[in-house]
Amino acid sequence: MASPPEDAPPKPAPAKPLTDLDFRSGVQIEELNQLIQEYDARAPGGCDAPELFQAKDLVFSLLGEVQRSDGKLPPVNCYLLLSGGTQQGTVHVDLPSLRPLSPGGDYDTSFTLLVPVLHAAGVPVTLDMKHSAPGHAQISLGPFDATTLQRWSECSSGDQTFLSAELVSEWFFRAFSSAAKDLRVELRGRVTSVVICVGPSRVLYDIIPVVALRGWPEVAQPWLSQAHFWDGKLRDEDVAGSFYLLPSASGSDWQLAFSASELHLRRILPLPLLRSLRAAIAALPWGGLRGLGPYHLFALSLWSCERLPSSYLAQEENAAHSWLGLLDDLCASLLHGHLPNYFLPQWNLLEGLSPRAAQTLARAVAQVRADPSKYLRQAVEGAKEAKRLAKAYRCQLPSPAAS
Numbered sequence: 001m002a003s004p005p006e007d008a009p010p011k012p013a014p015a016k017p018l019t020d021l022d023f024r025s026g027v028q029i030e031e032l033n034q035l036i037q038e039y040d041a042r043a044p045g046g047c048d049a050p051e052l053f054q055a056k057d058l059v060f061s062l063l064g065e066v067q068r069s070d071g072k073l074p075p076v077n078c079y080l081l082l083s084g085g086t087q088q089g090t091v092h093v094d095l096p097s098l099r100p101l102s103p104g105g106d107y108d109t110s111f112t113l114l115v116p117v118l119h120a121a122g123v124p125v126t127l128d129m130k131h132s133a134p135g136h137a138q139i140s141l142g143p144f145d146a147t148t149l150q151r152w153s154e155c156s157s158g159d160q161t162f163l164s165a166e167l168v169s170e171w172f173f174r175a176f177s178s179a180a181k182d183l184r185v186e187l188r189g190r191v192t193s194v195v196i197c198v199g200p201s202r203v204l205y206d207i208i209p210v211v212a213l214r215g216w217p218e219v220a221q222p223w224l225s226q227a228h229f230w231d232g233k234l235r236d237e238d239v240a241g242s243f244y245l246l247p248s249a250s251g252s253d254w255q256l257a258f259s260a261s262e263l264h265l266r267r268i269l270p271l272p273l274l275r276s277l278r279a280a281i282a283a284l285p286w287g288g289l290r291g292l293g294p295y296h297l298f299a300l301s302l303w304s305c306e307r308l309p310s311s312y313l314a315q316e317e318n319a320a321h322s323w324l325g326l327l328d329d330l331c332a333s334l335l336h337g338h339l340p341n342y343f344l345p346q347w348n349l350l351e352g353l354s355p356r357a358a359q360t361l362a363r364a365v366a367q368v369r370a371d372p373s374k375y376l377r378q379a380v381e382g383a384k385e386a387k388r389l390a391k392a393y394r395c396q397l398p399s400p401a402a403s
Contacts, residue, residue, distance in 0.1 A: 089294025104386030
C-alpha cells in the first residue's frame with residue numbers, strides 16, 4: 001500500500017465532547033451540555049393531570065359564559081391549546097408590551113389558548129394585505145351574513161366594516177373579566193391573561209381572540225411547493241390545513257399566524273434542539289430586548305432544521321452547539337436586519353427595527369454569547385428560584401383539614 005505524501009496534512013482527530021471547547025468563549029462544550037440538561041430538569045413543569053383538567057374545564061366554562069352573555073363567540077367553537085405561555089414564544093407577540101409574570105412567583109405552569117371569535121370556513125374571505133405591513137392583513141366583514149355584521153358592528157372600523165383587532169381584544173378582555181369576577185385577569189398587550197388556582201397549583205392561561213381560517217393563505221402558497229425537513233414525517237394537511245389571524249401589537253390590523261402548523265412541527269423537533277431552544281429562551285434578558293421575543297428563536301430553530309441533518313441535531317452532545325448556534329444566528333439576523341418568517345419568508349420578523357436598535361440588540365445578545373456558561377447558570381438558578389417560590393406558595397396555603 002502506498003504511503004501518503006509526506007506533506008499531506010494529518011487527518012483531524014474525531015471530536016471529543018469532554019475536551020471540545022467553544023472557540024469564542026473557551027468554555028467546554030460538555031459543561032454547556034450539562035447546564036442545558038440541568039436547566040431542562042429543573043425548569044418549571046406541569047402540575048398533576050387532574051389539576052390541569054380542572055383548570056382547563058374552568059376556562060372553557062368561563063368562555064361558555066362569555067358566549068351566552070354576549071353572543072359574539074361561536075356557539076360551537078374549536079380552541080387551540082398550546083403548552084407554555086406567550087413568554088415562552090408560543091406565538092409572535094410584542095413581548096415588552098406584556099407585563100412580565102414570573103414562574104413560581106405568579107404561576108406554576110402556563111398555556112396559550114387561541115379562541116376563535118369568528119370562523120371563516122365556507123365564507124369567501126379575501127384578506128386585504130395591500131394596506132398593511134408584511135405578514136399583516138385586514139379582514140372585511142362584508143362577505144359575512146347580516147347577523148354577523150350586526151354582532152360585530154361595535155368592533156369594526158372604517159366604511160368597509162373591517163374587523164378591528166384592537167377593538168376585539170378590548171371587548172374580549174371586558175367580556176372575560178366580567179365572567180371571571182373572582183379570578184386574577186389582566187390585559188397584557190393584546191393578550192388576556194388569567195391565573196387559575198387549583199389546589200396547590202396556579203395555572204396561567206394567556207388567551208388570545210383570533211379569526212380562524214381553513215386552508216392556506218395564497219401569499220404563502222410558494223412555500224408549500226418547496227422541500228422541507230418535515231417531508232415524510234407529517235401530512236400536508238397537518239402543516240397547511242389552517243391558519244389564524246392574531247391581533248397585531250398595535251392598531252386594528254391582524255397578523256398571520258400558523259400556530260396549528262407549529263404545534264405539529266414542535267412535536268418532531270429533535271429533542272436536544274428543543275432543549276437548547278428552551279434554555280436559550282431562559283438565558284436571554286428579554287426585559288431589555290425591546291423588539292425581540294422568544295418566537296424569533298423558535299423561527300431560527302425551524303430554519304436550522306432546514307439546513308442541518310436531523311441526525312446531527314438529534315445527538316445529545318450537540319445540544320450546546322445548537323444553543324450557541326441559535327445565538328449566533330440571532331446576532332447575524334440583527335446585524336443584517338433580516339429574519340424571515342418560516343412559513344412566509346418575505347415577511348421579515350425584524351421589520352420596523354431601526355439599524356441602531358438592531359445593533360444595540362445584537363450587542364446584548366453577543367454579550368450572552370461571549371459568556372455562555374454564566375447565563376446558562378443564571379437560567380438554572382432562575383429555575384431553582386421558581387421551584388422555591390412555588391414551594392413557599394404551597395406552604396402558606398391552609399391545610400385541607402383547616403379549610
